[in-house]
Amino acid sequence: xxxxxxxxxxxxxxxxxxxxxxxxxxxxxxxxxxxxxxxxxxxxxxxxxxxxxxxxxxxxxxxxxxxxxxxxxxxxxxxxxxxxxxxxxxxxxxxxxxxxxxxxxxx
Amino acid sequence: xxxxxxxxxxxxxxxxxxxxxxxxxxxxxxxxxxxxxxxxxxxxxxxxxxxxxxxxxxxxxxxxxxxxxxxxxxxxxxxxxxxxxxxxxxxxxxxxxxxxxxxxxxxxxxxxxxxxxx
Numbered sequence: 001x002x003x004x005x006x007x008x009x010x011x012x013x014x015x016x017x018x019x020x021x022x023x024x025x026x027x028x029x030x031x032x033x034x035x036x037x038x039x040x041x042x043x044x045x046x047x048x049x050x051x052x053x054x055x056x057x058x059x060x061x062x063x064x065x066x067x068x069x070x071x072x073x074x075x076x077x078x079x080x081x082x083x084x085x086x087x088x089x090x091x092x093x094x095x096x097x098x099x100x101x102x103x104x105x106x107x
Numbered sequence: 108x109x110x111x112x113x114x115x116x117x118x119x120x121x122x123x124x125x126x127x128x129x130x131x132x133x134x135x136x137x138x139x140x141x142x143x144x145x146x147x148x149x150x151x152x153x154x155x156x157x158x159x160x161x162x163x164x165x166x167x168x169x170x171x172x173x174x175x176x177x178x179x180x181x182x183x184x185x186x187x188x189x190x191x192x193x194x195x196x197x198x199x200x201x202x203x204x205x206x207x208x209x210x211x212x213x214x215x216x217x218x219x220x221x222x223x224x225x
Contacts, residue, residue: 001170095168098155
């Protein structure tokens, strides 16, 4: 199975900050990397697919980059509604696997 | 629009078999490229992918849980069923079903919390 490692596991940031979350795959997954946002008590929501494509309706302050084994999710200017937990997921092969999550908290 | 809804028991006893049903609308599992996945999340922990069934009835399972899982579909009823045998308290989690198409889980159900306790 492909292991997905996210860092950091949590971070504190202020509204307006630029936030970067990284995800590393245990082997090359090309660009088959998705990012999800999950708020407390809610189902995950797709933000970014195939590493850098923005899902319809997602604000443009979210962006993704990377290929191979190293990927990044960036929030250019953190908004109050962005405080949540973020997960990466590889869709290169089955079984699919998720990262351990990054919790973004208010500073 | 696409919707998915999970249903099943909220409480199961250790060693029992869990049966969960995902009822969906807005797409057909007989359409090429459509798949339905099950994903779970223990309280306060990360997401864990469990299984997937494809439009052509191909099935895929978590490596660590494959001996305990069975996924099936009823295309006429727009339902996908997941069974998990020999339930243990560590299986306490919110269980989600989600549509997968073109490698992405674009629609998710609201999830159902299953507690394993005697």
